[in-house]
Amino acid sequence: STPAKAVKDVVGAAVGKVADALTTDVPGAPGSAPPTVEEPTTRHDPLPPKPEQGAPQTRTPTGAETGAPTTANGQQGTYLTTSQGARLRDTDHSLKAGPRGPTLLQDHHLREKITHFDHERIPERVVHARGAGAHGVFTGYGSATELTRAGFLAKGKETAVFVRFSTVLGSRGSADTVRDTRGFATKFYTDEGTFDLVANNMPVFFIQDAIKFPDIIHAGKPHPDREIPQAQSAHDTFWDFVSLHTEAQHHTMWNMSDRGIPRSYRMMEGFGVHTFRLVNEAGETVLVKFHWKPKLGVHSLTWEEAQLLGGIDPDFHRRDLYDAIEAGAYPEWELGLQVFPDTPEETFAGIDLLDPTKIVPEELAPVQPVGRLRLDRTPTNFFAETEQVAFHLGHLPPGIDVTNDPLLQGRLFSYLDTQLTRLGGPNFSQIPINRPHAAVNDMLRDGFHQHAVHAGVAPYRPNSLDGGNPFPAGDAEHAFLDVPVTVTEAPKVRANPVSFDDHFSQARLFWLSMSPVEREHIIRAYTFELAKCYHQAIKERQLQCLANIDPVLCAQVATGLGLPAPQPTIPLADVEPSPALSQIGREWPGDGRTVGIVVDPDGDLDGVGQVRRAVFAAGMVPLLIAPHGGTVADLPVQRTFATARSVEFDAVLLAGAPVPAPDALPARDAKAGAADSVTVDPRVLLLVEEAWRHAKAIGAWGAGGQVLRQAGVTGSPGVVTGDSGAGVLADVQQLMAAHRTWERFPAAVS
Ligand code: HDD
Numbered sequence: 001s002t003p004a005k006a007v008k009d010v011v012g013a014a015v016g017k018v019a020d021a022l023t024t025d026v027p028g029a030p031g032s033a034p035p036t037v038e039e040p041t042t043r044h045d046p047l048p049p050k051p052e053q054g055a056p057q058t059r060t061p062t063g064a065e066t067g068a069p070t071t072a073n074g075q076q077g078t079y080l081t082t083s084q085g086a087r088l089r090d091t092d093h094s095l096k097a098g099p100r101g102p103t104l105l106q107d108h109h110l111r112e113k114i115t116h117f118d119h120e121r122i123p124e125r126v127v128h129a130r131g132a133g134a135h136g137v138f139t140g141y142g143s144a145t146e147l148t149r150a151g152f153l154a155k156g157k158e159t160a161v162f163v164r165f166s167t168v169l170g171s172r173g174s175a176d177t178v179r180d181t182r183g184f185a186t187k188f189y190t191d192e193g194t195f196d197l198v199a200n201n202m203p204v205f206f207i208q209d210a211i212k213f214p215d216i217i218h219a220g221k222p223h224p225d226r227e228i229p230q231a232q233s234a235h236d237t238f239w240d241f242v243s244l245h246t247e248a249q250h251h252t253m254w255n256m257s258d259r260g261i262p263r264s265y266r267m268m269e270g271f272g273v274h275t276f277r278l279v280n281e282a283g284e285t286v287l288v289k290f291h292w293k294p295k296l297g298v299h300s301l302t303w304e305e306a307q308l309l310g311g312i313d314p315d316f317h318r319r320d321l322y323d324a325i326e327a328g329a330y331p332e333w334e335l336g337l338q339v340f341p342d343t344p345e346e347t348f349a350g351i352d353l354l355d356p357t358k359i360v361p362e363e364l365a366p367v368q369p370v371g372r373l374r375l376d377r378t379p380t381n382f383f384a385e386t387e388q389v390a391f392h393l394g395h396l397p398p399g400i401d402v403t404n405d406p407l408l409q410g411r412l413f414s415y416l417d418t419q420l421t422r423l424g425g426p427n428f429s430q431i432p433i434n435r436p437h438a439a440v441n442d443m444l445r446d447g448f449h450q451h452a453v454h455a456g457v458a459p460y461r462p463n464s465l466d467g468g469n470p471f472p473a474g475d476a477e478h479a480f481l482d483v484p485v486t487v488t489e490a491p492k493v494r495a496n497p498v499s500f501d502d503h504f505s506q507a508r509l510f511w512l513s514m515s516p517v518e519r520e521h522i523i524r525a526y527t528f529e530l531a532k533c534y535h536q537a538i539k540e541r542q543l544q545c546l547a548n549i550d551p552v553l554c555a556q557v558a559t560g561l562g563l564p565a566p567q568p569t570i571p572l573a574d575v576e577p578s579p580a581l582s583q584i585g586r587e588w589p590g591d592g593r594t595v596g597i598v599v600d601p602d603g604d605l606d607g608v609g610q611v612r613r614a615v616f617a618a619g620m621v622p623l624l625i626a627p628h629g630g631t632v633a634d635l636p637v638q639r640t641f642a643t644a645r646s647v648e649f650d651a652v653l654l655a656g657a658p659v660p661a662p663d664a665l666p667a668r669d670a671k672a673g674a675a676d677s678v679t680v681d682p683r684v685l686l687l688v689e690e691a692w693r694h695a696k697a698i699g700a701w702g703a704g705g706q707v708l709r710q711a712g713v714t715g716s717p718g719v720v721t722g723d724s725g726a727g728v729l730a731d732v733q734q735l736m737a738a739h740r741t742w743e744r745f746p747a748a749v750s
Contacts, residue, residue: 043078082109083116122387123422124172127217128183130231131166132176132265132318133386134325136375138188144337144370147286148278149478150399152190153370160189162433163375164389165265165321169220170231175310176317177301178231179260179525181251184270184292185391186373189437192478196395197290198415202259203271205356206248208500210410216241216248234532243541246503249549250357253507256525258300258518258583263739264320266331266592267299268292274408275353277342277401279483287340287353287403289360291367295332297588299739302694303524305647312645320592322378329592329619330376336367346403352499356407358506361578385433390419398480406496425449441470505573507549513581517745523553527560539563548572587737591619595732596639596649598684599626603656604702605633607725611653614729623649627661627681641683646690651697651732654704655725658684680707688713695744697735699728717743 079087088109095107103110125131142155152159166183167174182201187194206216219241222228229235233255242248254260262268270292279285301309309316324331338360340348347353349364379385392415393408402408419428425448428434443459458466473479514522526546530539539561546554547568558565595615599608608624612635615622625644626637639648641661646652660681688711691698699720700708708714708721718741720731735741 083112122424125166125422126418127168128166128185129172130170130174130176131164131183131386132321133162133164133379133389134321134331134375135377135379135385136161136163136330136373138186138335138371138373140371141369143368144278145280147280147288147337147339148399149281149481150190150195150278150397151192151478152188152195152397153399159191160437161373162187162189162385162389163373164386164391165268165317167231169233174231175314177261177306177309177314179233179255179303179306179529180231181255181260182262182265182268184265184268185389186270186292187389187391187395187434188397190397191438192397192399193438193480194395194434194436195397195400196391196393197270197272198391198393198411199270199272199290199292201262201268201270202251202254203269203273203289203291203359204251204254204506205273205407206242206251207245207407208247208355208357208496209406210408210414211406212245213410213414216245232532234529236533236535236538239530239533239538239542240535243538243545246545247357247500249503249545250507250510253510253522253549256522256529257510257514258521259298260525261301261303261306262317263299263301264296264324264592265317266321266324267294267296269294269298270333273356274405275340275346275403277403277483277485278337279399279401279481283481285342285483287342287346287348289338289340289353291336291338292333292373293336293367293369295334295589296591297586297739298583299588300583301647303521303528305694308645308647312647316647321375323621324592325375325378327592327621329621330374331592332375333373334369335371335373336369338362338365338367340365347499352497354403354405354497355500356405357500357503359509359578361509361576362580363576363578384431388423388428388431389433390415390423390428390431392416392419396480398478401481401483427451443470502573504545504548504570505575508573509575509578510581511550511553512575513577513579515582515584515742517742518582518584519553520745523556523560526553526557530557530561540566544569583739584742588739589619590650590733590736593620593650593736594648595620595622595651595653595729596644596646596687597622597624597653597655598658598687598704598707599624599632599635599637600656600658600703601627601632603658603704604725605635605655607701608655609633609635611655611725611729614726618733620650625687627658641681644683644687646687646694646696649691649696651699651736652687652691653725653728653732654684654688654698654700654707655702657703657706657710680710685711692716692719692744695740695742697732697741699732701725701728717741 080091081087091109091113094103094110096103138152138159138161140153140155140157142153144153145155151157163186164183166185167176167178167180168183169180170178184199184201186197186199188197207213219237220233222230223235223237242252272290275287275289277285278288313319321331340353340360348360351358351360353360393402393411394416396402402412420426423431426444427447427449429436430449430451443461445454445459456466456469462468511519511522530542533539540563543554543558543561543563544566546557547566548570550572551565551568555565597608597611599605612622612624623638624632624635625639625641626632627641629637629640631637641658642663658681660679665682684707688698688707692711692713695718697718697720698708698713701722701724705714705721708719713719718735720728720735722728722731
């Protein structure tokens with residue numbers, strides 16, 4: 001044969017081998033064994049992102065649209081591909097030297113898949129690692145236009161926002177309901193540049209100078225030797241620090257109050273903490289503090305609920321936020337300002353506005369609403385949005401400037417710095433969630449993860465080669481204005497102003513502003529946390545701090561710890577309480593609240609159907625709890641006696657007295673005095689007992705009354721009975737407006 005024919009034969013044989021391999025080795029290919037599990041085979045495009053959930057506007061740092069296909073969900077086309085777009089026929093088997101042979105290094109798909117997986121995690125945030133985010137819209141009222149040139153506060157102006165709520169101490173996988181401060185960080189994508197309001201749900205901070213931030217966080221984080229406890233302040237190092245470093249006492253008091261265990265992210269206030277400076281078109285300035293006021297009011301869990309939820313539903317706050325938004329119960333807040341004259345002293349009513357451990361009571365400086373925030377979209381992808389969002393106090397639009405608060409000054413350094421490690425370099429503002437919606441033309445170039453294709457040759461100023469671009473803007477073009485505040489000539493010192501020495505008066509103000517039941521909760525929280533400490537000296541030192549705040553508080557906690565109550569070492573501050581600090585005594589809308597409805601298959605199922613519709617109509621979420629899943633008389637069952645726990649519900653309704661299901665826990669005898677002969681499923685009894693203990697509204701009609709009797713709660717405040725579900729629900733709704741039936745809690749102090 002000719003040489004040409006020989007080559008053809010070899011190629012032909014090789015092609016034949018490839019063809020054999022394709023027909024014998026590929027699962028699902030003709031001739032191979034049928035797959036044991038049936039996969040869907042109809043080909044279709046990837047699921048689109050949730051409605052209207054594309055990435056934020058895609059712009060290059062030069063402000064131009066990228067024109068690239070949207071990769072918001074990173075998935076295009078029907079077929080599985082490599083990261084380079086080559087279609088793949090198999091991703092379940094590595095390329096091996098025979099079915100039983102070693103894996104070949106040349107398997108580029110295997111290496112790409114595993115290498116990418118190995119690098120999926122980025123460092124979690126050094127604080128605020130655990131969080132949940134949502135998109136929304138901010139609408140200005142126009143009431144602040146005389147105070148600031150910031151355009152997003154103009155009347156009717158709508159600005160896209162992303163908000164991330166968080167705990168502070170815990171790691172990414174920690175529980176939501178721990179006792180801790182909550183972060184409330186808002187990114188306003190304004191036309192004039194991004195504004196980040198990096199707030200907390202408490203208006204004060206542990207320290208007055210940012211140089212102490214590593215200290216307080218080292219003390220609050222788990223002990224360095226055993227790395228326990230997770231996401232807790234109830235341990236020695238935390239109390240060691242705050243008892244030695246008494247400026248932390250005011251913030252600690254907030255943490256020990258019900259504010260430390262919010263019912264929901266939707267029911268928290270937010271505070272910018274620091275005093276900021278606003279500047280208007282005329283160049284006039286005022287000092288302000290930012291406040292977020294939730295439409296639903298400020299509400300908390302009880303400590304026992306928080307603890308149970310840590311095990312039963314560690315994602316409670318996340319779930320609550322997403323469920324509410326997806327159910328259309330969009331959380332809302334008003335942004336408000338406390339406004340102070342910009343005087344050289346930077347004080348108001350004797351309170352140092354640069355001291356972040358101090359509030360200005362709302363009774364002295366009312367919070368003036370300037371706009372409304374509504375969260376109406378959950379993220380499409382947690383990592384891309386919630387994890388990669390990067391906040392920074394230096395992200396300021398024209399019209400808002402900083403003050404000399406030494407905590408704020410240090411934060412201005414820390415937030416940019418931390419993103420360099422966390423997000424892998426200086427180009428994190430190009431990540432979709434961080435991209436400004438204002439045009440960007442910044443002369444920053446190159447660096448890791450540079451996504452922009454910059455045009456031009458002269459990223460410097462002045463230049464003649466790029467026609468002088470980019471040009472500096474002036475007042476007419478709404479440039480950012482560094483307010484020309486006079487800096488007093490003074491020697492360099494490492495020292496605080498004398499006014500920063502007052503560490504106890506406002507902790508006392510907070511304590512005195514609480515209702516009896518809120519004080520009781522504070523006492524219990526201190527007692528719990530200090531009882532968890534091992535070192536006697538730390539408990540004694542913290543009791544000394546409490547003595548300087550209030551003798552009653554100190555005595556109660558000392559009793560709980562079995563220690564003597566010390567005498568104050570300073571005169572008790574003579575302060576006026578601030579009723580605005582109390583969470584109790586008003587009525588609030590019930591949007592998105594959950595109502596657990598216990599269904600007895602032999603009970604009033606028509607009534608259950610009506611009540612369920614009425615709960616929906618009231619903007620709340622009915623969850624049917626039945627002995628088994630599926631449906632009961634065509635009603636969908638969301639929880640079973642095995643999966644339901646009272647902590648999930650804001651109120652419990654009983655439409656019957658279900659007898660123990662086959663999988664029930666061992667029952668105990670009915671309470672003395674309960675005349676009913678029927679035994680109720682013990683899990684339903686537990687549900688009612690816990691709901692009662694947590695001061696929640698409970699309602700029953702028909703045979704449901706038997707459950708109340710067996711639980712021993714009939715006639716108790718906040719427990720209603722009636723002939724019809726509709727009537728009972730109306731009463732329960734009324735009770736829910738006050739959040740809890742407060743009189744059920746014992747109040748040791750008044
Ligand atoms: Fe901070 C994150 C709020 C003081 C350093 N902080 C962070 C977040 C919130 C706050 C809500 C989470 C942002 C997000 O969701 O990504 N921090 C506050 C408030 C403070 C405060 C209200 C006092 C008034 N923080 C503070 C100080 C420092 C930091 C004094 C450092 C000197 N904070 C950081 C940080 C974090 C952070 C290390 C961690 C992750 C991040 O920034 O992006 O830079």
